[in-house]
Amino acid sequence: MDDQPARYDPAEAEPRWQAAWETRGCFRAGDNAARPKYYVLEMFPYPSGRIHMGHVRNYTMGDVVARYKRARGFSVLHPMGWDAFGLPAENAARDRRVSPAEWTYSNIAAMRGQLKAMGLSLDWARELATCDASYYVHEQRMFLDMLDHDLAYRKEAAVNWDPVDQTVLANEQVIDGRGWRSGAAVEQRQLTQWFFRITAFAEDLLRSLDTLDRWPEKVRLMQKNWIGRSEGLRVRFDLVESDGTLWPEPLEIYTTRGDTLFGASFCAVAPDHPLAATAAARDPAIAAFVEECRRAGTSVATLETAEKKGVETGLSAVHPFVPGRMLPVYVANFILMEYGTGAIFGCPAHDQRDLDFARKYGLPVRLVVAPRDMTPEAMSVGDEAFTEDGVLIHSDFLDGLEVETAKEAVAARLEAQGRGERMVNYRLRDWGVSRQRYWGCPIPVIHCEACGVVPVPRADLPVRLPDDVRFDRPGNPLDHHPTWKHVACPQCSAPARRETDTFDTFVDSSWYFARFCSPHAADQPVERAAADRWMPVDQYIGGVEHAILHLLYSRFFTRAMRQIGYVGLDEPFAGLFTQGMVIHETYRDANGQWLYPEQVATRDGRPVHGDSGAPVTIGPAEKMSKSRCNVVDPEAIIAQYGADTARWFMLADTPPERDSEWTAAGVEGAWRFVQRVWRLIHEVADALPPAGAAGSSTDAGGASLALRQAAHRAIAAVTEDIEAFRFNRGVARIHELVNAIGAAQGAMDGQPAPAVLREALETLVLLIGPLMPHLAEEAWAALGHATLVAETAWPAADPTLVQSGEITIAVQVNGKRRAEVTVPRDAAQGALEQAALALDPVRRAMEGRPARKVIVVPNRIVNVVV
């Protein structure tokens, strides 16, 4: 007799249940208006070709939420798509001679299969890819809408040029002076570019952050800092030449410290300020300095260590309140043209940069703010500027005022004189969206010699990408294409030139969540009724690396879409969860070569190379990356253990917002748990009363009561944990239920009633449903159900069973725990006190002293103070 213990075989069962869900259409987003809607979305992937563990973690979490909400009676929208434009496709085309489209679509097919193998409850009928003309045609439409609404415009600007990727980068894509993808040192170039007017919403984007109470505080803060609002003053200084001639234009500066105006000892402008250009034109020394700044300004090392440097323009600024005081005007390397007005006045005593500069060039340091508790005479400025609050001194009409009051007074007087005004300044700048790349959404405009920039007529959309492009030389293949860009001007029919720039791919991902509401709408990007039904996204889940770029752009786009009329709200994501990364140990051999996890074995407790037996050094867990070889392929894990095991491990291991370390032992543990649950149910399934008889127990026996309590406590706890995104804790509660069921079955002092056992097992299966959906279905069927867990309601906890009649509380003497006592729930304080004082360990600890005080917290603790 072959009595091998039967095992759950996910390779056989998982595809079977995936097919069952698909046949039943379980995950189609229903338009049943009777049910409340819930839109759960995970950040859609770039189709690189294979999913990685980060995807597994991200999509598992989203799937738990989607399945749970469905079970709670919500009509759930849970879609998936592909962020499919981007440079890797062009690189693949260049290196492997496949077309970017071919490469991308075959990657999508492969990854779709992998995601399906995970058993995600997605509505695949809504799948979209941003590289489909059926998607980007609407992006082009929206761009024309944005032109109409003055939310898109063209200007020449100094842009960040990535010399390796040969493209322009947004400020957000420059990290420490380097391109976010290529890592190349970014250069400054003057180019005419398309911009989105994100600054039009700066104030609103900032203020509305306060309403996003289901976003992580950290992300809101990062966006707040990125928008960078500051209140200050714009001040115009008259300029005079060395011979006293008045310069035609005053110099406009920006400051947040108007109160220190009497401490001014110089002015400075950015190297790319118009005044610097004018000065450079007549003085080669200045021209040389400006050129030097332009070159140095892009290199990381110099940015961080650069010493404050400048050259005099030969002009002087007249102090607005002290007519006789002339301030030399410099071109200085630490002034940024992009911030404020690109010009400042320097007050060395109260600004560290100004002080460094003044010391270098021997400029006066005038103290105008003193701490409240110090006499002005005692103050001196060494190498450190005084930047704290205090009282104004040596400042004429400001003397004796607090800093804040002084700012007001200065602003009022300048405004009265017409020399300046209050001004709110933002660090945020308009979003440059032009990219000199092929594999992106073409910007639908035509350049005509006579008519200028002409939008492509809507009837002519989409502007499709040509298929026959070559990647054999650097630069934009669209620009090199022999015919594509040559078109007739829509207005005058004269020969004209197509815009060959494409959109930044962040544009594609800034509105896909809205498109999912009506993914097949042909005439418009978003059907208003569908958007009104589904938006906002109730729960958005993704990596914190998108805390600024993608999320800010999406918030901007939603505002733009509202202005145009596509949607009726400003904030696209009501709830946001940022998950941690998946990390893994690293391994190196004696030569420092990285090794893959599967190359490493353990012999005599030491890590060695599996083949050679040579010793291996284990490094700390880091983000999974191919270059370090510390990657684990989800497909291999799913093939070996099944999707449920991978999902369970991801959920069980670590709180979802933290980095999670993938370990072989952990996966084995998850696998054993899968088998344990399956066995638990199979061993008793035949002996149970039929399905439908659960919970009908009138048996008040101890074992039955205890098991019912365990089950209902698990329901209450797991429900709470899933709602709060504490999946690891929910997993622990499910373990406890499994332990309780096992203990009840093995108990010597009376078995639980079969109906109670059935109820406990069914509860277990339903609680597992969102986490390990295939195993849940398999177990549900084994318990005799013909229905699907995916279509079964979430269990409800009976409050009378969640609390027990007796509780055990601790008894302390002078704050130290000495004993515990079991009493009826809600026992009277007096009874508790008496019971506690009667305990042996308590009396021993009291050493015969009388209780001075007894603190009784009902159902919590008793503390005897002696």
Place this chain on the structure above:
RNA sequence: GCGAGAGUGGCGGAAUGGUAGACGCGACGGCCUCAAAAGCCGUUGUCCGCAAGGGCAUGCCGGUUCGAGUCCGGCCUCUCGCACCA
């Protein structure tokens, strides 16, 4: 430099101001087996003690409280974000 977050067993981690270490991993001992795998039972913060029992323990120092991992003040360390922003 500015801002935010985090420091708890061998490890991942639990703990509305109320029994610190739930749950899992690992480890150790045992059962089953010819043997193994799988499974099952038990032990597992640390120190003293044969035991009963007791001492010490949540990065460090202080404070509030009957009671602090949790609150307050001051340090240390690590992680992340921003960074010449006037």
